[in-house]
Amino acid sequence: MLVICVSVVCLYIKTIVQPKSLYDLASNLINNEKYNEAADILYGLDHYKDSIKILSGISSDILYDANIDDFVYWGKCEQDDNISNGKEIIKWRVLDKNDGKLLILSENFVDIKCYSDQSNPTSAVTWSDSSLREWLNNDFYEMSFNEVERLSIIATTNINNDNLIYRTYGGPDTIDNIFLLSIDEVERYFPNRSDRIGNDSKYTKNIGANTSGYLSFWWLRSPGIERYYASLIDDEGNVGNGGLLVIDQSVAVRPAMWINVSTENANSD
Numbered sequence: 001m002l003v004i005c006v007s008v009v010c011l012y013i014k015t016i017v018q019p020k021s022l023y024d025l026a027s028n029l030i031n032n033e034k035y036n037e038a039a040d041i042l043y044g045l046d047h048y049k050d051s052i053k054i055l056s057g058i059s060s061d062i063l064y065d066a067n068i069d070d071f072v073y074w075g076k077c078e079q080d081d082n083i084s085n086g087k088e089i090i091k092w093r094v095l096d097k098n099d100g101k102l103l104i105l106s107e108n109f110v111d112i113k114c115y116s117d118q119s120n121p122t123s124a125v126t127w128s129d130s131s132l133r134e135w136l137n138n139d140f141y142e143m144s145f146n147e148v149e150r151l152s153i154i155a156t157t158n159i160n161n162d163n164l165i166y167r168t169y170g171g172p173d174t175i176d177n178i179f180l181l182s183i184d185e186v187e188r189y190f191p192n193r194s195d196r197i198g199n200d201s202k203y204t205k206n207i208g209a210n211t212s213g214y215l216s217f218w219w220l221r222s223p224g225i226e227r228y229y230a231s232l233i234d235d236e237g238n239v240g241n242g243g244l245l246v247i248d249q250s251v252a253v254r255p256a257m258w259i260n261v262s263t264e265n266a267n268s269d
Contacts (some may be wrong), residue, residue: 019048030054035061039073047085055089063261066102070094074259075144077110079201088201090144095189100262101154105181105189109204109252110140115219115230116246124227125246126171127160127180132219136178136255153177154258160221163231165241168223178257180221183231183239185256193237198254217244218252 029038045051076087092104117131160170222231224243231243
């Protein structure tokens, strides 16, 4: 009985004390201008005290000094499946850096969506006229980023190549604030298959991702085997050139975008 009681007390102490210790550590790191290390801790603390507010406060410093493969924190969306406590900050991986601009990809999935919500499952569709593109560039763009953040998001011209294996038409070039990676881009920025594996948030896991363990498939913008299929990354990091039907509602979304981190923001590429 004594052992059980001690175990319960230890568990109680760990639950109560550990977040405070981490919070204090993050504060000390910020005082020493070690923002990346502090951000990693604060992101894990989620809604503990004012962790989100502090993380938001140092996000600009992290962005300005970010390099390829670093993490940055930008915008907010629902991730813990608890609407009552507000949205959570989105964590992004830096894929590219060029002349004061960063290409970033969400580290975790932000939602589960079909590529196209068309009524006819075999109607031809490309990225340019997909409902997912419309959602990313309207609803997600407006709801996840404040006015200041939106000023730094760069409208990017995307070349939508054909699927080289199946010779499926990729559609016209598009201008997007937010987009999905193409097959070419994911192979360029993630040469190692294991690095492509994405992560569910509590929100995406609970709304029904096509999971294997805690990992899901995620859409690419490139076409699949037919004009009504879209390519994807599977739960082992493989490129699914053949893809799935665009109306499939169990595939996750990992948005990408170019942002301007120079002193003079612009909204064109």
